[in-house]
Amino acid sequence: MAKAKKAQAASSNGGTFEQVKMSLKPRLREMRFSLYLMSKSLLAMIGLVIVLVLVFIAIFAPVLAPGPPGWSDRNPMQIPKDFESPKPLGSPWGAYMQGEGTFIFGSGSMGLDIYYGCVWGARTSIYTAVYVVLVAIIIGIVIGALAGYFGGIIDEVMMRITDVFLSIPGLILAMAVAAVLGRSLDNIMLALIIVWWPPYARIMRGQVLTIKESTYVEAARAVGSKKMRVLFRHIVPNTLSPIIVNATMDLGVVVLVAAGLAFIGFGPPTGYAEWGRMVADGQMYFLSDVEYPPGSGIYYNPWWIWAFPGMFIFLFVMGFNLLGDGLRDILDPRLRR
């Protein structure tokens, strides 16, 4: 009852700064407590560190991997290349790439700079993951909340629709949609959104069903709030913790599936900074050794072409997985305290 009144007070006629501060106080306290709990969980902290490092890499990509002079100002997502055969780690750039530099992680087909691709690929992955999960959550929340709150025929129809999408294995559903739409990164993202919203709708519906009977929801209804207002201001905000936990884990899984799709050949063509595509390029050189320096008679198997982008995908997925696992323990009120 008190909570509903407070929310009412804070939101009606704008509310002064003091009022907002007052209404936020318990939430801030909760958040500080959550952060404290998290700092005590080793695995969650490892996950957080991996995620932060990857975000750092994505943000500072122009500093970490500038490429040849002037490169990252023009078309940074294209990986620079020297058109020579793959070279092992630490060999110098070929003549075609203007400027001095070394291939820190070696070079790939057409002499693509693997290090550059790995660093800038972090941008592609974070962008894909956040975009897909965010849109999927919004669709899922709206559909799930409406289905759970209104029940009846709306619920029945919407849940049968989610059933349909859940009855096709995710990667294959995404593959079919992406195949029909044509190959590009945008279409992969669209396909992944179609795969990802139904589970959120399910979770949301379940949450709304349990919460809509609580006393504070009844109180909000009793003071005469409109249906939509009750649903989206009083019910939905209190159902978000399982959504947040799932979303954190899914940020990693989205990249896993997106990389899989890119590996089969959907998504951007070779030369674009995308980890899945880079791994697929490495597979082409899998069983053939390359000679370096040319004419020296020393042969290498170019494992670096697939191993480094592969490692980045692995770390990305693991980071979000650990973080999500940690968040679950923290946000679940039955497990905390």
Added chain:
Amino acid sequence: MKMRTFIIRRLLLLIPVLIGVSIFVFMLTRIAGNPAAAYITERMTPDQIAEIEARYHLDEPLVVQYIYWLQGILHGDWGYSKVAKLPVTDAIKEFFPATFELTFTSIIIAVVIGIALGTISAVRRDTPTDHGTRVLALAGVCLPVFILALILQFTFAYQLGWFPVTGRFDDQLYNDVSFQDYRITGFLLVDTILRLDWIRFYDAVWHLVLPAICLAFGSIAIITRIMRGSMLEVVNQDYIKTARSKGLPEKVVVKKHARRNALIPTVTVIGLAFGGLLGGAVLTETIFAWPGMGQWAAAATVYNDWASILGFTLITALVYVFVNLIVDVMYAYLDPRVRLE
């Protein structure tokens, strides 16, 4: 509720889902481009094009088109696969055994290893064994199947030479007899046993090892995690304390009392894991050049072969729905409370 009623109810619930899946796939066929395009050439007059469209009912409203399309599907007309150069239904028959062999072996490996690891991990909680298992399970969830495939291929096939790099059988073994004539059921493991042909049987198993392990890895991780969790929950139950206090040996307590009950929640994830397996099969088959449906579908995407892609989508959806039905029935059998909902 009786078991029979439960199964009938579950089957009835399948109908709207299957109709929904068919509508979805139908919509994809219409988005993919004009289905008559294959029959239209540049020299045709608008009248001729209209005639063709009328013949394939493309001038009718979408609902009518859907009914014609569904009729075709039910009569086995799934279109023509450009990649396989066969009608789609024949292509599925051709490629299904290889995929089934691979996924079935993988799910067996995953279930056996997953349940064993989960049990051990829970019984020896917080020991090095437990930590090791959990790290392995984490890796299984996070490592993309195509990267694991490359690692396995690189280490065990290319560097060590223990297993073949790709393929389902050694071509040289089939010099004197063509594979087409050799097959009886299409399931290579079964066929070689039926012919009591041990050399080719070992060859088939030898080729199956790496792709099956690769495909199973992710499911092992999922099953291990769930099994460990449900074991830990079960171990604290009163009936376990009772079993211990009446002096039963620890082995019997773990195997007969704890593990049996912990298996119940694990059964549900097997259905879920199977979906991941079907998706993973596309990647695994592509990398190991395994001549199954996944490789066929992946090849079809390269050539924009819609009929194959959508046929593959439809058949995997059917298989997935069917497997989940079996899992649900098993779950209801193991845990009678489910039937009472």
